[in-house]
Amino acid sequence: MxxxxxxxxxxxxxxxxxxxxxxxxxxxxxxxxxxxxxxxxxVNQHLSLGTAVHETLEGLLNYKAEERFLKPLIETFEQNWAKVSGKVGGFKGIEEEMEAKNRAKKMIERVDQxxxxxxxxxxxxxxxxxxxxxxxxxxxxxxxxxxxxxxxxxxxxxxxxxxxxxxxxxxxxxxxxxxxxxxxxxxxxxxxxxxxxxxxxxxxxxxxxxxxxxxxxxxxxxxxxxxxxxxxxxxxxxxxxxxxxxxxxxxxxxxxxxxxxxxxxxxxxxxxxxxxxxxx
Structure with missing residues (x-):
C-alpha cells in the first residue's frame, strides 16, 4: 500500500x-x-550568527564556479546579517550584536581568503x-x-x-x-x-x-x-x-x-x- x-x-x-x-x-x-x-x-544569537554565515556561503551554489566571487562576499554577508539584526536575532543590545557580527565577518573573510x-x-x-x-x-x-x-x-x-x-x-x-x-x-x-x-x-x-x-x-x-x-x-x-x-x-x-x-x-x-x- x-x-x-x-x-x-x-x-x-x-x-x-x-x-x-x-x-x-x-x-x-x-x-x-x-x-x-x-x-x-x-531566537538565539548563536543560531543567528550561524544562519547569516551559512546563507552567505551556501548562496554561492546559485552561481557557476567561475562566477561565485564576482560579487564581494562581505557584501552578501551584510545583506544576510540585516535579516537577523537586533532583537529578531536574539541580540539584547548593540554591543552584544557587534561582537557577534565581527566574529562572523572574520569567518567570511577567512573563507574569502x-x-x-x-x-x-x-x-x-x-x-x-x-x-x-x-x-x-x-x-x-x-x-x-x-x-x-x-x-x-x-x-x-x-x-x-x-x-x-x-x-x-x-x-x-x-x-x-x-x-x-x-x-x-x-x-x-x-x-x-x-x-x-x-x-x-x-x-x-x-x-x-x-x-x-x-x-x-x-x-x-x-x-x-x-x-x-x-x-x-x-x-x-x-x-x-x-x-x-x-x-x-x-x-x-x-x-x-x-x-x-x-x-x-x-x-x-x-x-x-x-x-x-x-x-x-
Missing part, C-alpha cells in the same frame, strides 16, 4: 537532536501550536515539491521520512564523485556521537547516484581549510538513525514528551515554557512558516 507522506513521521538532524536533548523541548519546538494556530520558536573547494565545481541535491528539503523514506514499514540539507557537495571530476563539506561556525568540534554524518551518508545514498569520495567539517572560526572526516557505512548509519527516529515516533504515538528533569525543566525546554507562560518578548511573526519568534 502506498504511504501517505502527510501522515508520516518526519525527522531531521535538528528534530532528532531536540528529542535526544529533551522530549518536552522537541514537542514544544516541533509540534506545539498556540491558540492562534502558530508554532513557537526562540582561503576559498579552496568553494572555487571548484559543486552539485546540489534536488529539493522536493513545495520547497521541501531533500527527503526520502528512512523506513516505509514504520512510515518515517528523513529530511535534510547538505551545506556543500563538491564535484570531483577525476572520478565523477562528490565530497561533502559541512560549514561549522561554533567554537567546539562536532560531537563524535553526532548523527550528522550518518544522516549525510543516508541522504547521499538515497538521493543521488555518484560515489561519495570524502567528507569534511570546515571549522571556519579557526581553520583555513576543511578537516577530513569519515562517513559511516550505510548499514550502521541506518541502524543508528532509525533507532533514534523510532523513539521519536513512539513518543508521538504515546503522546508522552517528558523532560528528563521532569517539572524542574532543563536548558532545552525552559525557554519554550517561558513563552507559553507569557514571560518572553514576541519579536517577529513568520507568516510563511506560521511561527512566532520570541526573545527569552
Amino acid at each position: 502506498p504511504q501517505d507522506k502527510y501522515s508520516a513521521v518526519w525527522v531531521s538532524h535538528s528534530s532528532i537532536g531536540d528529542f535526544l536533548k529533551c522530549p518536552r523541548a522537541y514537542f514544544l519546538h516541533n509540534m506545539y501550536k498556540n491558540e492562534k494556530g502558530r508554532k513557537i520558536n526562540v 582561503y576559498r579552496g573547494p568553494l572555487e571548484k565545481k559543486a552539485v546540489k541535491l534536488k529539493e522536493h515539491a513545495n520547497n521541501m528539503p531533500p527527503n526520502f523514506y528512512l523506513s516505509e514499514q514504520d512510515n518515517i521520512i528523513l529530511s535534510g540539507k547538505i551545506d556543500w557537495l563538491q564535484y570531483v571530476p577525476e572520478d565523477d564523485s562528490v565530497k561533502v563539506i559541512d560549514f561549522k561556525t561554533g567554537k567546539n568540534d562536532e560531537d563524535k556521537d553526532s548523527l550528522q554524518l550518518p544522516i549525510y551518508a543516508l541522504l547521499l545514498n538515497a538521493l543521488q547516484k555518484r560515489k561519495v569520495s570524502g567528507a569534511a567539517y570546515w571549522y571556519i572560526d579557526r581553520n583555513n581549510e576543511p578537516t577530513e572526516v569519515l562517513l559511516p557505512e550505510i548499514s550502521s548509519a541506518k541502524e543508528r538513525v532509525l533507532a533514534a527516529a523510532l523513539k521519536v515516533k513512539q513518543a508521538r504515538e504515546a503522546g508522552v514528551f517528558q523532560c528528563p528533569r521532569k517539572a524542574q525543566g532543563c536548558f532545552a525546554c525552559k525557554p519554550f515554557e517561558k513563552i507559553i507562560k507569557g514571560e518572553a518578548e514576541l519579536v517577529k511573526v513568520d507568516e510563511t512558516r506560521k511561527t512566532e519568534l520570541y526573545m527569552v
Whole structure:
C-alpha cells in the first residue's frame, strides 16, 4: 500500500537532536501550536550568527564556479546579517550584536581568503515539491521520512564523485556521537547516484581549510538513525514528551515554557512558516 507522506513521521538532524536533548523541548519546538494556530520558536544569537554565515556561503551554489566571487562576499554577508539584526536575532543590545557580527565577518573573510573547494565545481541535491528539503523514506514499514540539507557537495571530476563539506561556525568540534554524518551518508545514498569520495567539517572560526572526516557505512548509519527516529515516533504515538528533569525543566525546554507562560518578548511573526519568534 502506498504511504501517505502527510501522515508520516518526519525527522531531521535538528528534530532528532531536540528529542535526544529533551522530549518536552522537541514537542514544544516541533509540534506545539498556540491558540492562534502558530508554532513557537526562540531566537538565539548563536543560531543567528550561524544562519547569516551559512546563507552567505551556501548562496554561492546559485552561481557557476567561475562566477561565485564576482560579487564581494562581505557584501552578501551584510545583506544576510540585516535579516537577523537586533532583537529578531536574539541580540539584547548593540554591543552584544557587534561582537557577534565581527566574529562572523572574520569567518567570511577567512573563507574569502582561503576559498579552496568553494572555487571548484559543486552539485546540489534536488529539493522536493513545495520547497521541501531533500527527503526520502528512512523506513516505509514504520512510515518515517528523513529530511535534510547538505551545506556543500563538491564535484570531483577525476572520478565523477562528490565530497561533502559541512560549514561549522561554533567554537567546539562536532560531537563524535553526532548523527550528522550518518544522516549525510543516508541522504547521499538515497538521493543521488555518484560515489561519495570524502567528507569534511570546515571549522571556519579557526581553520583555513576543511578537516577530513569519515562517513559511516550505510548499514550502521541506518541502524543508528532509525533507532533514534523510532523513539521519536513512539513518543508521538504515546503522546508522552517528558523532560528528563521532569517539572524542574532543563536548558532545552525552559525557554519554550517561558513563552507559553507569557514571560518572553514576541519579536517577529513568520507568516510563511506560521511561527512566532520570541526573545527569552
